[in-house]
Amino acid sequence: MSALLAAISAFALKGLDHEEVSNTIGGNFSSGVLEPPSIYFRRLSIKYMEEAISELDDEPLSLHVLQAMILNTYCLLVQGVKGRAWRYLGTCIRAAYELNLHLIDADKHSQNDEPCLDASQWCIDEEWRRAWWAIWEMDVYASVVRRCPTGIDWSQNITFLPAEDEDWYRGRPTTSCVLEVNVNSRWMKLVATKSTSAKAWFLLMNSLMKDAQRISSPIGIDRDQIADHTKLRDSNAVRHRHHENQRLPQNQEHDAAARRLSTILNALYCAVSALPKNLKYRGGHLGFGGFDTQDSTFVPRRLADCTTYSIYLMTQLTKLMIQKYHVFRAIGTKWTLGHDQEALAGVRYDSVTTTGGLPTPAPEQRQFQHLSEYFEAADNVVSILRSCSDDQYKHVNPFLASTTWLAGAVQLLHRSYLADDDPDRDLITSNFELISQNYRQTLEFWNMSRIPLSNWKALDAGLADFKTNNQVRGRIHYDPPCIFTAGVRICHHPSTSRDLEYGRYSRTGARSSQVDSSFQDVTSSVAPIGSMAPHGHDPTTTNGPLQPSTVLPTPESADQGFNNDLMHSATSMDVLPGNTPNFMEEMPFSDDWDGLADFSTSLDDLFSGSYMP
Incomplete structure (x- = not known):
């Protein structure tokens, strides 16, 4: 029970400092405690939970211990799905x-x-x-x-x-x-x-x-x-093996996937239509209860707005996942900015007639339709964010920040698709700015990693350069330098000088001026948030047979700086412990024009979730 109470306290005290907690409890909380109250109680919860697990030995966990484990896991997944x-x-x-x-x-x-x-x-x-x-x-x-x-x-x-x-x-x-x-x-x-x-x-x-x-x-x-x-750096080869395992020709594989996605899209629209009225978002303002905590309707209104927001964002994420297949993976669909934008700009919804007499849109029209629905889902995220109170990020499920990040990435993609003199570019830029501001607030409040901000910058820089040099079949690819085997992590550090590490766009001859001003602070000195505890120091360690250093994650503290030395540029091969907590953050997001994956496939990887927080 102590583990569960400590875990609940960690969430209840989120965002409060020592003085505020002391005023709330009517005593001196800060005596002997240096870290933020929420971090302190998180460590206590993990310590008590480990002791309880050790005492249970081979017995199943009690409900209280399981609930404490759920809350601690939730907190740590918010700060990074890794290690x-x-x-x-x-x-x-x-x-x-x-x-x-x-x-x-x-x-x-x-x-x-x-x-x-x-x-x-x-x-x-x-x-x-x-x-x-x-x-x-x-x-x-x-x-x-x-x-x-x-x-x-x-x-x-x-x-x-x-x-x-x-x-x-x-x-x-x-x-x-x-x-x-x-x-x-x-x-x-x-x-x-x-x-x-x-x-x-x-x-x-x-x-x-x-x-x-x-x-x-x-x-x-x-x-x-x-x-x-x-x-294996060619993700096309991976997908080819996947298709072979299915023993279906590629066109049949595509048709089967398209049918299944259409079925899911139909089910989604039916589910949205059948939603209880109190759960539907109708475009109104979401105040999340306001600021009058003495109002008897304060808690119900906040919970109602949270559920409305969550369901609406999950609906948009589902649409993004469905349309992404047609935008990047459907047969014949390749993201060629310079060539396709002019062709698709003139597409009209004139149907062609099949032998059966049924109107069927041309492939270019279908591609344009999928693109429009893809961009529309991202715009819907902007719309609901614009309708929320300015402290919305404190009250909603932080897992939904991944949807916000993805919507921001789609905005960058949409902007790169437009001509430089297109009047919609300013609107899309402002859409991204709105998403970016909300996402940064979420990162700071929940102590999340800033790596996704660098991925935004890398995407924007790569798209700008590819649009400028589209006669060269450029590529952006994800270069994972780590292979795991026998409990050891083998790290291959890319030797190319054309890296995008922590948002540093250093490609020779790249037009860095095209990178959006939103990213100018990514590589500058920032407040240290979202890091793991220093190696070698684990305050949750106990003398029991189960050691948190080997089983449980160490909670992150807002007082600990992010280790920028992780992203080094050595060209040699290092052998490092496989359980380093920051190993996911050591993987550079690179712009390598000699890579094996084509540009469309690389974007497919980016928008599939691997770069989400």
């Missing part, structure tokens, strides 16, 4: 399976059975359900960022979606349903229960997004662990 935080999530999943949380409602004969008559037992089961779905949500988020399979098997998930909060608080059993594997049945089953649960509807949208990402971005950045430690 020990990533493995920590795996521990949550295994612990949940050990407790059979995926089978809580396996004894129900159908999803539409009458709710349990024993209100007390229903409330107990509901608390376990919510623990399971919290792990499920973290699993989906982390797998999207890492572009890898989820740890939870959706085909063996017989646990009902969460009920409405108010029903749970008041002990009123209500009908719910499982998350169906079939996307059509999924939304229809939830509609049949007449559920108004905000969390249930958010999880439905989240699942559609993950299904779309599985199709549009099935394989992550490749790091073959082969004997000679060479790297």
Whole structure:
């Protein structure tokens, strides 16, 4: 219980300093405590949790210990889906399976059975359900960022979606349903229960997004662990092997993917149409409760705005994942800025007639339509941000910052698509500025890494240079210098001088003046946020058999500086410990015009999630 209380306190005290906490509790909190209160309680929670896990030995975790683990994992995933935080999530999943949380409602004969008559037992089961779905949500988020399979098997998930909060608080059993594997049945089953649960509807949208990402971005950045430690840098080769394994011709593979994505898009529109009225975003202002905390409606209004915002952003992310396939991966679709923009600018929606007499848009028209819907989804993110209160980032799920980042990247892509004298360029630039400001505020408040800011700058610089020199088939590629084998990390540092490391665009002859002014502070001295604790110092270490230094992630502190020395330019091969907490941040985002991946494929990788925070 101590671990859970400390984890709750860490979130409750987020953003408060020692004096504010002391005033709240009516005592001197800062006695002997130097770090921020939230960091202090996070460390306490991890310490107590490890002690509890050690005492349980081979016994399953109690609910309180599991809940503490969920909160700690959530915090650490916000600060980076990497290293020990990533493995920590795996521990949550295994612990949940050990407790059979995926089978809580396996004894129900159908999803539409009458709710349990024993209100007390229903409330107990509901608390376990919510623990399971919290792990499920973290699993989906982390797998999207890492572009890898989820740890939870959706085909063996017989646990009902969460009920409405108010029903749970008041002990009123209500009908719910499982998350169906079939996307059509999924939304229809939830509609049949007449559920108004905000969390249930958010999880439905989240699942559609993950299904779309599985199709549009099935394989992550490749790091073959082969004997000679060479790297496979051609992502086309990876996809070719994937197609061969499916034993389908490429055109059939494309047609199958397009059909599945269309099915998901249909399900998404049906789900949005069926949303309870109180969960739909209708373009109004989201004040997140305002500032009068004494108002009796303060908490309900804040929660309502948070759920509306979350569902709307997840809807837009699903659209981005669906349309990305058509923009970057569909057969014949290549991102050639200089050539295609003039051709597509004159496209009209005049249909051609097939032999069956049915109007069918030409390929160029279809491509233009997918591009328009892709850009529209990013613009929708701008619209809702513009309608939110200026402290919105403090109240919403920080996982959604990845959607904000992706929308900003799409804005940069959209701007590069336009001619230099296009009147819409200023609007798109201002859209990006709005997203950038909100995203930077989110990074600072939640102590997240600033690496994604550098990826924005790298993308903008690469697009500007490619647009200027489009007669040269330029490429941007992600150069992962690390291969993992036998517990050792082999790092290959790129020898090219044309790197974009931490936003430094150094390509010879590059037109650096074209890089947007939004990025000028990325490489300058910034407030130290989002770093891991110094190596060799782990205040959570205990004398028990389980050591946090090897199992648990060390919480990040806003007082610790980011290690800029990680991104060095040595040309030799270094052998470093494989569990270095910052290994994901050592991978430079490079602009290599001699790379093996074509430009369209490289952009496909970028917009698939691997560069999201």
